[in-house]
Amino acid sequence: MAAAGADRVATVSVGGTIAGVLNKGVADITNFGQLIGEDHGLVVVSTLRDDGTIASSVVNAGVLAHPITGATVVGMVIRGGTRKLEHLRKRPYANVVVRAGWQWAAAEGRVELAGPDDSMEGVDAERLRLLLREIFTAAGGTHEDFDTYDQVMLAERRTAVFVHPDRVYANPGQ
Numbered sequence: 001m002a003a004a005g006a007d008r009v010a011t012v013s014v015g016g017t018i019a020g021v022l023n024k025g026v027a028d029i030t031n032f033g034q035l036i037g038e039d040h041g042l043v044v045v046s047t048l049r050d051d052g053t054i055a056s057s058v059v060n061a062g063v064l065a066h067p068i069t070g071a072t073v074v075g076m077v078i079r080g081g082t083r084k085l086e087h088l089r090k091r092p093y094a095n096v097v098v099r100a101g102w103q104w105a106a107a108e109g110r111v112e113l114a115g116p117d118d119s120m121e122g123v124d125a126e127r128l129r130l131l132l133r134e135i136f137t138a139a140g141g142t143h144e145d146f147d148t149y150d151q152v153m154l155a156e157r158r159t160a161v162f163v164h165p166d167r168v169y170a171n172p173g174q
Contacts, residue, residue, distance in 0.1 A: 033063035038100030041139030047087035062138025075135035080157025109166035115159025
């Protein structure tokens with residue numbers, strides 16, 4: 001038995017233009033990425049605490065190519081020493097939701113980390129420095145002084161977080 005509204009087809013309107021079609025609430029990472037620019041890359045990321053409850057917070061995210069495999073992933077830059085990183089190290093799985101007005105999309109899947117406390121094969125300190133910039137700009141960020149940006153990222157022990165979108169879904173539209 002299908003859920004009410006499960007057979008609806010929704011159109012995603014981004015910036016007043018048709019960005020894609022979400023069929024029965026199922027989307028792909030392209031649909032997710034199209035919504036990123038609508039609210040400055042702001043997303044809600046949810047992780048699991050030790051007791052199995054959900055922890056959510058707002059961060060910036062973007063869609064980009066994985067630095068090793070080239071697969072399309074959701075990337076975030078997370079400050080070192082945070083609960084989010086602690087959760088992701090223990091349970092490397094996250095749900096990321098982006099919204100623009102009443103349209104939203106979620107991407108969830110396994111997580112990989114690359115940072116000063118989380119080594120990733122093929123990502124040395126120089127590659128990490130550039131990778132943090134790539135994620136920042138994929139999330140819509142701009143900076144007038146990337147040297148200062150790099151210094152802050154290093155001082156805050158920032159980590160690159162990659163969510164492999166095993167499941168992407170969205171609301172069926174309005």
